[in-house]
Structure formats: structure tokens, C-alpha cells
Amino acid sequence: MKKIILLGYMGCGKSTIAKELSKKLEIPFVDLDEFIEKKVKMTIKTIFAEKGEIHFRKLEHECFVELLHFTEPIIIGLGGGTPCYANNHELLKGDDVISVYLKASIDTLVGRLSLNKSNRPLIANKNDEEMKEFIATHLFERSYYYNQAQHTVTVDQKTIEDTIKDILVLLA
Numbered sequence: 001m002k003k004i005i006l007l008g009y010m011g012c013g014k015s016t017i018a019k020e021l022s023k024k025l026e027i028p029f030v031d032l033d034e035f036i037e038k039k040v041k042m043t044i045k046t047i048f049a050e051k052g053e054i055h056f057r058k059l060e061h062e063c064f065v066e067l068l069h070f071t072e073p074i075i076i077g078l079g080g081g082t083p084c085y086a087n088n089h090e091l092l093k094g095d096d097v098i099s100v101y102l103k104a105s106i107d108t109l110v111g112r113l114s115l116n117k118s119n120r121p122l123i124a125n126k127n128d129e130e131m132k133e134f135i136a137t138h139l140f141e142r143s144y145y146y147n148q149a150q151h152t153v154t155v156d157q158k159t160i161e162d163t164i165k166d167i168l169v170l171l172a
């Protein structure tokens, strides 16, 4: 069984969808952000604050490669920025992986992230208006990398179940 990789902007639902998909397929789920946190025994927030983003991106790449070397099937939920650094987008195209971009509109992302931003260092200090502008620009810059995924599933106005169904169709 190939490794399933879910990717997309912060708040698109990678962790949520991966957890549910993991239950359905009975394949373990590894969240890259959590894998990094366990490995270095620091939260992402603290890594950014104390070591800086460049250090985080290096760690993120190393951990992503480590997960791809696991021999057993796994579902990997990437960090929001993972495909956009260290040529990680090239790793989305291998024969041994199925990569799925969970595509969310700016409004969907702002709606979800405004409720829960304190642990997301890139947006933690922004109000809703600033966040909308930031996400619009950032999503535009990142789309090239997200679009390197083998598949795209749109998540706007869909329940978690709807999105899972769309992914299962791709995997069938």
C-alpha cells in the first residue's frame, strides 16, 4: 500500500481529515507537526520562537523524509508549509505515494483559523482583517507547490464525511 499524503494550507483540515481516514482505512496516521514536536520535545510555537523558521524548515524536511522511509503504510498529514520548502514538493510525486491537496478558499480558511490561531505562529498576532489579507497573498504564493500534488479535493462547504468520501474515490 502506498503512503497517503494530505497537504494544504493551515486550517484546510489535514489533521482532522487524516484522523478520520485513518479510522476508515485502518492505517496509522502521523501528523508531521506532531512528529516534529515529539522528536525535539518542543512545540512548533517554541521552535519558531527560540530557533527560528529556517531551523524549523530544516527539521520539517528531515522528518518528512524519515516518514517516507517508514516501510509500513501510513497516512501523513503535512504541515501547512511543508510542500513549499526544501524541494519537498518533489517528494509528492513519487510512485510510492498518493498525495492529495485539500483545497480551501480564502473565506473558508479565515473562518476556521480565526477561531483557532494561537498555536499557529504565522498568524497568531493578526486580527481577522490582517489575517484575510495575509492568507490571500500567502495562498497565492503557495498554490504552485500545493498544485504539485497528484490529486486535489475541494473542501469548501463540505462536511468531514463528504471530504473523506471524495478521497476514498481517488484511492479506489
Ligand SMILES: Nc1ncnc2c1ncn2[C@@H]1O[C@H](COP(=O)(O)OP(=O)(O)OP(=O)(O)O)[C@@H](O)[C@H]1O
Residues within 6 Å of the ligand: 008, 009, 010, 011, 012, 013, 014, 015, 016, 017, 033, 077, 078, 079, 080, 112, 116, 120, 155, 158, 159, 160, 163
Ligand atoms: N470539513 C470540515 N468542516 C468543518 N470544519 C472543519 C472541517 N475540517 C476541519 N475543520 C475544522 O477546521 C479547523 C482546522 O482543521 P485542522 O486542524 O484539521 O487543519 P490543518 O490543515 O491540520 O491545520 P494546520 O496546518 O494548522 O495543522 C479545526 O478546528 C477543524 O475542526
Ligand SMILES: O=C(O)C1=C[C@@H](O)[C@@H](O)[C@H](O)C1
Residues within 6 Å of the ligand: 009, 010, 033, 044, 078, 079, 080, 081, 082, 119, 120, 121, 122
Ligand atoms: O503554514 C505553515 O507554514 C505552517 C503550518 C503549520 O502546520 C506548522 O507546520 C507551522 O506552524 C508552519
Ligand SMILES: [Mg+2]
Residues within 6 Å of the ligand: 014, 015, 016, 031, 033, 077
Ligand atoms: Mg494539522
